[in-house]
Amino acid sequence: MNEYIIGIDIGSSNICAAAGKVDKHAEMQIMGITSSSCSGVKRGIVVDIDNTSExxxxxxxxxxxxxxxxxTEAYISLPGGISELILNKGVVAVSSEDREIRxxxxxxxxxxxKIITIPNDKEIIGVIPQQYIIDGYDKIKDPVGMSGLRLEVDAQIILAQSTVVNNIFKSVNKAGIRVRGVVFGPIAVSGVVLxxxxxxxxxxxVDAGSESIxxxxxxGGHLRNISTLPLGGNIITSDIAVCLKIPVSEAEKLKIKYANIGMDSHKDDFKIDINANYNNKVKVSYNMLNEIIEARVEEIFSLIDKEIRISEYYDKLSGVVMVGGGMALINGVEKIGKNxxxxxxxxxxxxxIGASSPLYATAVGVVRDVSDSMKLKNSMDMDLSKDDDLPDYKKIIEDEDEKEKEDKGNRFISKIKDFFTDFF
Known part of the structure; x- marks a missing residue:
C-alpha cells in the first residue's frame, strides 16, 4: 500500500479517487482513477454521512x-469554497548562534x-507562506541556509468551520479509510492545470461542480481571492427537464451526450428519441436542447464575470481556466465564456495518461501535491506517516482513529432569455 499515494475528491455529485506512484525517474504516474455518484454532499458540505460514506x-x-x-489510507482535498483566507504576518528571531536560518x-x-483571533466555530486548517523576509529583505521563497537576525513571513491563514471539516473526516473514516492528511483544493487543482x-x-x-462554482x-504567483456561486451544472439539467418536460435523469444524459453550444447557427436540426415518464418515448429537438443549455451557460458566465470584476485583479488577468464536471465538459463552453x-x-x-478529464483535476492534484512534497524531502521511499515536513495544509487535524472509536456510539435566479414563459 505504501507505494501508492491515494487522493480523494469529495464533490456534490461525484466522488473521485486517484492512485499515483512515483517512478524511478522521480516522476509521478497515475496508476488508476475512478469516480462514483454521490448525493450526500451539497455545495461542498456533507449533509448525509452514511450516503457519502457508501x-x-x-x-x-x-x-x-x-x-x-x-x-486503507488516503489524502483528501479540502474544498476552497468552504474555506476562508486571512492574511497575517509572523516574526521570530533566528535562534542559532551563527545566525543561519534552519x-x-x-x-x-x-x-x-497563526496567532490570530478566530471565531469559536472555526479553526485554522493550515498556512500558506507567500514570502519570507530576512532583516527587511523580502521576496524570499526558501530562507533555510541563509543568514539573518530576524525572520518574517507573510502568510495566508486557511480557516474552515470545524463541523464541516469533521463531517468530511467522519465520512471517509466510516468508509474504512484513514485520512493521512488534507490538501487545500485550490492548491491541488492549480498544480495540474495551471x-x-x-x-x-x-x-x-473556475471549478464548476454540480451545485456550486x-x-x-x-x-503574482499566489492565490489572491476565493469566491463561490451557489449554483452549478445541476441547474442546467433542471432547465432541460422542466422545459422539455422529461425526467431529470434523462435530461442529464441529454446534456452529457448532445450538449454543443456556441455555434453561429443550428442548421442541422434533428429529433432525439428519449424515454419520458411511464415508458413513453418523446422526440426532442437537438437545436432546442442546445438553446436551453446555452441560455443558462450564458447566465452563469455573466455571474462569474461579475464576481471577477468586483475583485481588484480583473485587469491583470490573462485568462480563465475551467475544471470540474459541471460545465467544463460541455462542448463549446470556451467560446461562450470568451465572449x-x-x-x-x-x-x-x-x-x-488515463486522467485527462477536467472531472479528475482535483483528485489528480491531491496525488501530485503529495508527490511533490515527497520530492522536496529527497526521499522517494519515505514513510508517508512521517509528514512533519509536509506543507501545513496537509496536516491531519486530529487523530481520526481515536475519533472514530468515539463516534461509533453516536450514530439566482436571474433572467435567462424567455424559455420558461415559452414552455408554460
Missing part, C-alpha cells in the same frame, strides 16, 4: 480493482503567523 466505499472498491491492492526557525515563524507563467501573470481558475484568482468574460477561456485537463 459512495466513497464504492469508489475506493473500484480503485482497488484497478491497482490490485487494498486501500528548518526549526521556519516552523517557528509559520507558527507565529502553468507557472499563468499564476505569475494572473489567471482565474468556486472561483479562484491567482496573481462574455472578455478573456481567453480554456478547459484545464491534467496531463496524465
Amino acid at each position: 459512495s466513497i466505499k464504492k469508489c475506493i472498491s473500484s480503485l482497488e480493482r484497478m491497482v490490485d491492492t487494498k486501500v 528548518k526549526n526557525d521556519v516552523k517557528r515563524v509559520l507558527k507565529a503567523s 502553468k507557472e507563467e499563468e499564476i505569475q501573470r494572473g489567471v482565474v481558475l 468556486n472561483i479562484y484568482i491567482y496573481e 462574455i468574460l472578455g478573456k481567453l477561456v480554456r478547459t484545464g485537463i491534467p496531463k496524465y
